[in-house]
Amino acid sequence: MKLRKPSELDGRLPRPILPDALLLCSTPIPMLIFRILVVGSVLSAFLASAQTLADQLGFPAGTKLIIVHADDLGETHAVNAAAMKALESGTINSASLMVPCPWFPEMADYAKSHPEADLGLHLTLTSERVYYRWGPVASIDRVPSLVDQNAYFHHDWEAHQQINAKEVETELRAQVERALAMGVHPTHLDSHQYRLIMSGKDLFDAFLRVAHDYHLPIFVTRDWFAANPYLQSSLGPGDIVLDHTVTIEPQVPPQKWAEFYVNALKNLQPGVTEFVIHPGFDDEELRAATRERATWGAAWRQRDYDFFTSQQFRDLLAQQNIKTITWRELARLWQTKMAAPAPR
Amino acid sequence: MKLRKPSELDGRLPRPILPDALLLCSTPIPMLIFRILVVGSVLSAFLASAQTLADQLGFPAGTKLIIVHADDLGETHAVNAAAMKALESGTINSASLMVPCPWFPEMADYAKSHPEADLGLHLTLTSERVYYRWGPVASIDRVPSLVDQNAYFHHDWEAHQQINAKEVETELRAQVERALAMGVHPTHLDSHQYRLIMSGKDLFDAFLRVAHDYHLPIFVTRDWFAANPYLQSSLGPGDIVLDHTVTIEPQVPPQKWAEFYVNALKNLQPGVTEFVIHPGFDDEELRAATRERATWGAAWRQRDYDFFTSQQFRDLLAQQNIKTITWRELARLWQTKMAAPAPR
Numbered sequence: 040m041k042l043r044k045p046s047e048l049d050g051r052l053p054r055p056i057l058p059d060a061l062l063l064c065s066t067p068i069p070m071l072i073f074r075i076l077v078v079g080s081v082l083s084a085f086l087a088s089a090q091t092l093a094d095q096l097g098f099p100a101g102t103k104l105i106i107v108h109a110d111d112l113g114e115t116h117a118v119n120a121a122a123m124k125a126l127e128s129g130t131i132n133s134a135s136l137m138v139p140c141p142w143f144p145e146m147a148d149y150a151k152s153h154p155e156a157d158l159g160l161h162l163t164l165t166s167e168r169v170y171y172r173w174g175p176v177a178s179i180d181r182v183p184s185l186v187d188q189n190a191y192f193h194h195d196w197e198a199h200q201q202i203n204a205k206e207v208e209t210e211l212r213a214q215v216e217r218a219l220a221m222g223v224h225p226t227h228l229d230s231h232q233y234r235l236i237m238s239g240k241d242l243f244d245a246f247l248r249v250a251h252d253y254h255l256p257i258f259v260t261r262d263w264f265a266a267n268p269y270l271q272s273s274l275g276p277g278d279i280v281l282d283h284t285v286t287i288e289p290q291v292p293p294q295k296w297a298e299f300y301v302n303a304l305k306n307l308q309p310g311v312t313e314f315v316i317h318p319g320f321d322d323e324e325l326r327a328a329t330r331e332r333a334t335w336g337a338a339w340r341q342r343d344y345d346f347f348t349s350q351q352f353r354d355l356l357a358q359q360n361i362k363t364i365t366w367r368e369l370a371r372l373w374q375t376k377m378a379a380p381a382p383r
Numbered sequence: 384m385k386l387r388k389p390s391e392l393d394g395r396l397p398r399p400i401l402p403d404a405l406l407l408c409s410t411p412i413p414m415l416i417f418r419i420l421v422v423g424s425v426l427s428a429f430l431a432s433a434q435t436l437a438d439q440l441g442f443p444a445g446t447k448l449i450i451v452h453a454d455d456l457g458e459t460h461a462v463n464a465a466a467m468k469a470l471e472s473g474t475i476n477s478a479s480l481m482v483p484c485p486w487f488p489e490m491a492d493y494a495k496s497h498p499e500a501d502l503g504l505h506l507t508l509t510s511e512r513v514y515y516r517w518g519p520v521a522s523i524d525r526v527p528s529l530v531d532q533n534a535y536f537h538h539d540w541e542a543h544q545q546i547n548a549k550e551v552e553t554e555l556r557a558q559v560e561r562a563l564a565m566g567v568h569p570t571h572l573d574s575h576q577y578r579l580i581m582s583g584k585d586l587f588d589a590f591l592r593v594a595h596d597y598h599l600p601i602f603v604t605r606d607w608f609a610a611n612p613y614l615q616s617s618l619g620p621g622d623i624v625l626d627h628t629v630t631i632e633p634q635v636p637p638q639k640w641a642e643f644y645v646n647a648l649k650n651l652q653p654g655v656t657e658f659v660i661h662p663g664f665d666d667e668e669l670r671a672a673t674r675e676r677a678t679w680g681a682a683w684r685q686r687d688y689d690f691f692t693s694q695q696f697r698d699l700l701a702q703q704n705i706k707t708i709t710w711r712e713l714a715r716l717w718q719t720k721m722a723a724p725a726p727r
Contacts (some may be wrong), residue, residue, distance in 0.1 A: 079400070114513070116671045141485040145514035170489035171460070176534060178523040189561050190520060217533050324668035327460045328491070 091282045091310030094217040097373045104364040105356075106281075106313040107347060108258075109134040110161055111144035111231070115171070117325035121318040121344045123149055127157060128348050131318065135161035135229050138214040139192070139280050152304050157365035159255075160218055161244070161271035162211050164202075164234050166192035171328040177213035182206040201259065204241035211249045212237075227366035229258035240269035246271055256370050258313060260284045275376070281374050282310030287343070289334045296342045297351065304355045311364065318344035389635065395665045431549035435626045435654030440716045448708045449700075450603075450625075450657040451691060455476040455575070458485035459515070461681070465662040465688045467493055470500060472692050476707050479505035479573050483517050483536070484559040487614050491565040501709035503571035503599075504562055506555050506590070508546075510536035515672040521557035527552040540578065548585035553578075555593045571710035573602035584613035591617055600714050604628045623717050626654030631687070633678045643694065644717060648699045655708065660689035683697055 059217045093102045109122045125131035136146045136158055137354050150158050158168060164185055166172040172191040175182050179190050184203040197203060228250050230236055236244040236259065250257045260281040264271045274280060285303045287296070303314075319325050319340025329336035346352055358362070402426045437446045452552045453466045457480045469475035472546060480490045480502055492503050508529055510516040516535045519526050523534050528547040531537050540546060562569060572594050574580055579590040580603065604625040608615045631640070647658075663669050663684030673680035690696055700707070 094389070120667070141515050144516050148514060166608055170492060171485050172488050173485055178525075178534075180522040180524050189564055190522075190557075208441055213534075269625050320667070322667055323464070323664070324460050324666070327464070 047249040048308055059330065060087050067322060069219055083157070084308045092280060092369075093282070093310050094348055095374060096311065096369070101309045103359070103361045104311045105306050105361055106133050106300070106311070106366065106369075108313050108316050110229075110315055111137060111317055111319075112158075112161070113137040113140040113146045115140075115319070115328050116142050116145065117322050117328075118142075118317075118319040118340065119145050119149075121320045121340065125344060125348050126153075126263050130347055130352060131316070133157040133159070133226075133365050135159040135227070136218070136223065136225075137161045137163045137231060138164050138218050139176050141173060144221065147223050148219070151222040154224070157226050157367050158223065159258075159366060160214060160223075160225045161229055162235060163231040164192060164210065165195065165232055167332040168196060168328055169194075175213070176217050177206075177210045182210050184230055184259050185210060202238065202242070202296060204245050207235075207242055208245040208249060212252075215249060215253055224257060225253075225268065225281055226370065227256045227258060228253075236263060236270065237267060238370065240273060243267075243269060247278075255365060256373070262311065275378060279369060281313055283308055284315055285312060286315040288353070293338065293342060297346050297349075300346050300352070301355060304359055304361060306354075307361060311369065314341045314347075316347055318347060320344065398530065408427040410690050410714060417628060430581040434475065436624060436713075439624070440713075440720060443727075445653045447651050447703070447705045448655045449705055449706060450477050450655070450710065450713075451475045451653070452657050453662050454501075454573075454659055455481060455661055456505070457481040458488045459484075459663070459669055459672050460489065461666050461672075462486075462488050462661075462663040462684065463489050463493075465664045465684065467693050469662050470497075471689060473533050473608050474570070474577050474691055477501040477503070477570075479503040479565065479571070480562070480569075480574060481505045481507045482562050483507050483520050485553075487561075488565065491562070491567050494568070498568070500568065501711050503556060503602075504567075504569045505573055505575050506579060507575040508536060508551065508554065509511055509576055510578065511538055516567055520559070520561050521550075521554045526554050527699075527718060529554055533555065535651060540582070546586070548589050549604055551579075551586055552589040555589065559597055569597075569599060571598075571600045573601060580607060580614065581611060584617060587611075588617055589615060591622075600717070602712060604657065614636060620723060623713060625657055627652055627656040627657060627721060628659055632658040636680065637686060641670055641690050641693075644690050644696070645699060648703055648705060651703065651705060653712070658691075660687045662691060662693055664688065673704040 043099075048111065093104050094100065098104070107130060109120050109125065109131050112122050113119065114135050118293070119142055122131065122134050126134065134157070136143060136150075138160060147156070150156060163173075175185055176192045177185055182203075184206050185192060186200055194198065215225070215228075230246065230248070235242050236335065246257060256279040258281065259270055259278070260283055262283050285300075287299055291299045300314075315338050317335055318351035319337060321337040321341035325340065333339065355361070394676040400430055408655050413568075427638065435446075437448050438444065443447070451474060453469065455462050456478050457463065458465050463486055466475065470478060478501070480487060480494075482504060484507070490502070519529055519536045523530055527547055527548075528550050529536060537544065545596060551672060559569070559572075572590070576588065579586050590601060592637050602625065603614060603618065603622070604627055606627050629644075631643055635643045644658075661684050665681040665685035667682035669684065677683065699705070
């Protein structure tokens with residue numbers, strides 16, 4: 040199976056359309072031309088299916104909906120604590136949990152006492168830090184291609200590595216089963232570091248089979264179809280597909296953090312957009328766990344927490360007439376739509 | 384195999400002789416009689432082998448040596464950070480690492496950059512906290528009796544549980560092998576929650592076989608022989624046996640913490656005594672990880688850190704003419720003694 044190396048160590052990928060456009064001014068010319076081409080091709084794809092997910096769900100034309108989604112819950116306590124506080128403040132309205140991580144039990148406990156919380160599973164197949172690590176939920180003997188010589192998940196997936204899609208499926212099912220056994224009833228599934236999105240058709244199909252078996256929507260957006268055509272060909276008419284995603288990237292300097300999100304919100308396209316954010320508290324634990332590099336580190340996560348729990352963010356939503364929606368709400372509306380008789 | 388339930392949830396057991404004696408004043412009468420009997424029987428055992436380990440190693444008669452030993456490194460960052468700081472301040476002179484825990488890689492990194500540090504392995508078979516958990520290093524399929532339904536190590540070992548000694552040995556070897564592969568060259572082995580000491584001959588023998596195969600001393604003291612006779616019968620003439628151990632217990636109120644240790648040091652018996660302590664920083668991470676109960680919790684560990692890095696502790700060592708010794712030094716002296724021709 041062919042694996043493509045993530046552009047950045049963390050493997051956070053598919054670039055959102057909107058931030059790309061915002062970053063054009065600081066981009067060298069050849070890259071600029073390339074980006075315009077990519078944006079152009081994706082825009083053409085949009086034109087081919089003009090209806091947004093919001094349109095399909097019966098919202099008035101032009102409706103802008105966002106999921107404000109915190110990733111990586113369960114990884115450290117500092118991430119859990121920030122996410123729980125942000126969820127309760129009501130601006131972050133969705134999140135997903137890393138089942139193999141040591142702090143997952145804290146989030147399982149939270150999920151049991153907050154059954155209304157919109158919590159999915161952040162299916163995890165890598166252990167990308169250096170001083171703090173974790174491994175599979177499935178027995179290691181059953182998923183040998185997923186672990187390094189010390190039985191942790193690989194730090195990264197190198198180009199030469201053979202990641203076995205059957206083992207991936209075994210591990211994904213083990214993660215869902217542990218979550219269910221521990222009282223978590225996920226509203227959706229997504230993929231840590233987008234590994235299941237960007238690593239070829241075999242892994243995406245394994246992801247999709249697991250999602251279908253548990254009747255759960257997966258986080259996938261039309262933004263990614265151009266770069267990964269197998270996404271569109273594997274998805275069926277019963278699958279929810281978001282319109283866009285926005286996530287901040289290492290090119291954005293700390294002092295431009297709020298500006299990036301403000302621009303993203305001011306330029307938001309109609310439809311359903313997931314803001315993939317990484318709140319966390321910049322404390323001893325998180326600084327130690329992420330100290331080998333600044334990307335998605337403690338200060339980064341504190342900046343995300345600060346912006347999305349700010350009055351500025353709330354005010355912008357009101358000013359721009361942006362509504363929030365959860366995965367649970369999306370799934371219910373989708374179910375109603377699918378159950379309705381087809382228009383004549 | 385018969386398992387005895389720990390007297391306290393944490394399973395920290397064999398009571399040290401010295402603190403028992405110190406605590407007699409607050410003990411109800413029947414328990415007092417029982418304790419006097421136990422102390423008496425252990426004292427008789429001492430009389431039967433009057434030579435202390437210090438005597439056997441050639442120290443002058445009456446020499447008092449202590450290992451100031453920090454447990455549970457690798458469990459959380461707050462424990463690692465406190466232990467590393469205390470090791471570098473030079474009063475804590477030995478420690479052991481929990482290989483299955485998520486913060487073990489941080490300690491492996493420290494061990495590689497501090498090859499002189501006296502670091503053993505704190506062999507771990509339980510995951511005793513609630514919100515923060517870990518599981519085996521060996522493949523779960525090979526150690527099914529050691530894990531709960533969610534594939535974590537058991538929270539506790541219940542009386543009805545069948546812990547398979549062969550699986551224990553498999554897991555112990557996996558922990559040693561991971562440590563070696565990650566650059567840790569342990570000076571000794573000990574057992575988290577004394578599980579391998581207090582759970583019967585089969586488990587102790589498995590522990591001993593692993594120690595012998597890797598040519599490592601294990602932490603065992605003559606204090607424990609009376610309550611666990613299989614210890615003495617399994618140990619051979621080549622095994623190092625400490626004279627005493629001191630560890631603080633939940634009966635000691637926080638305000639008496641320093642007093643307990645001061646009394647223990649003032650009443651220290653000749654020979655080699657290991658002070659089993661649990662330093663840690665009372666911060667967000669450790670408070671969250673241990674919040675379901677105070678025993679061996681964040682405040683407890685901060686108190687241990689504070690006493691053993693205090694000037695009061697240093698002064699007491701000088702006043703009482705107590706010397707410190709490490710496991711590495713003990714093993715070297717023992718090796719020299721074993722290599723020497725027997726006296727005619």
